[in-house]
Amino acid sequence: MPKSPLMKTLFWIAVVVMAIWMLFPFYWMVNSALKTEAQLQMTPATFVPRDPTTLGVSVSLQNFAAVFRNAKFRQGIWNSIIVAGTTTVIALVVGSFAAFALGKLHFRGKTPSTYLILAMTMFPQISVLSGLYALMNWLNISAIPFMILSYMIFTLPFTVWVQTSFFKGLPTSLLQAAYVDGASPFQTFYLILLPLTAPALVTTGLLAFIAAWNEYLFALTFTSVQPAARTVTVAIALFTGEISRQEPFGEIMAAGVVVTIPLILLVLIFQRQIMAGLTAGAVKG
Known part of the structure; x- marks a missing residue:
């Protein structure tokens, strides 16, 4: 049944509103990053960088220059x-092996293991933070290796769960044909099987990277004694700020743009693989 013009109009209005709602914070971050200190103090705030005197459009890159002069920011990247x-x-390495076992192999305790992995994604991160911090101090492990290990708590279960669904969707006949030809399980x-899971690998890998790249709470805690x-x-x-008692709002916005752009580029580059990975198994032919 064709949609009425009114429904189409309402649909596109909703799409535009949602797009503005999601993109406006990033736009405002870029807008603020391109302003000087004087422009940031203008009231009312302007939607494009303007000169305080002439009100003409005036773009400044001084915030980006200050960010890249900051040695702590470069080290943080x-x-x-x-x-x-x-x-x-x-x-990806550990998750692929686990997903293959859960998706294609038969062994005792397979179902409880699957639900245990799913249950691990339900625990709030804050509940294990204090225990992990005490463990780091007790084992005397450096912050960077321990952050890598601790991030596996929320990246590995997700990776295993998504790839398990993908492995289950692969034809079992491939596995049987390989066994007939004398191939080992590995x-x-x-x-x-692994080359066929490229969309799932890209999807889970990118999402795991974004989660680890954006993580703040664990990183702040574990690096409190290791700046x-x-x-x-x-x-x-x-x-x-470079000036005493200055709130470097423009520099913070510029730094936010710098660390966000690589993620946007990765999503744009791998968007086809991401869509294929997210929709794999959604439709059965």
Whole structure:
């Protein structure tokens, strides 16, 4: 039954409103990052950077320059790359093996294991934070390795759960044909099934990377006594202005733009794989 013009109009109005609602915070962050201190103090606030005297459009990159001059910010980006990248690789490697076992192999305790992994995603992170911090001090582990291990708490269950559904959707005939040809379970997993799960690997890997890149609470706690190990989110939160008693709002917004753009580019580059991974198994032919 065709939709009426009124329904189509209401639909597109809703789409536009939702798009503005989601994109406006990022737009305002970019707008604020391109303003000077004087422009940020203008009232009412302007939707584009304007000169306080002439009210003409005037864009400034001084906030971005100040951000990249900040050694703590540069170190925070490097620390975040190490932590998020290593967390993602470990989650994909371990998660792929676990998902293959849960999705295609038969063993005792398979169903309880699956639900246990799902249950791990339901625990709030704050509930284990104090215990992990005490464990880090007791074991005397550096902050960066311990952050990588602790981030596995919320990246690995998600990775295993999503990839398990994907492995279940692969034809069992592939597994049987590989066994007939003399392939071992590992060869079947590595050479035949794993390449077919590329959309799921990209989807879970990217989401795990974003989760580790944006994580703040664990990073703030674990680096409280090791400032050199602070990730970029903590470095931005602890920004201090170049002038005494200054609230560096423009620099904070510029830093937010810098750390957000790589994530947007990754999503745009891998958007087809992400959609294929998220919709895998949704329709049965």
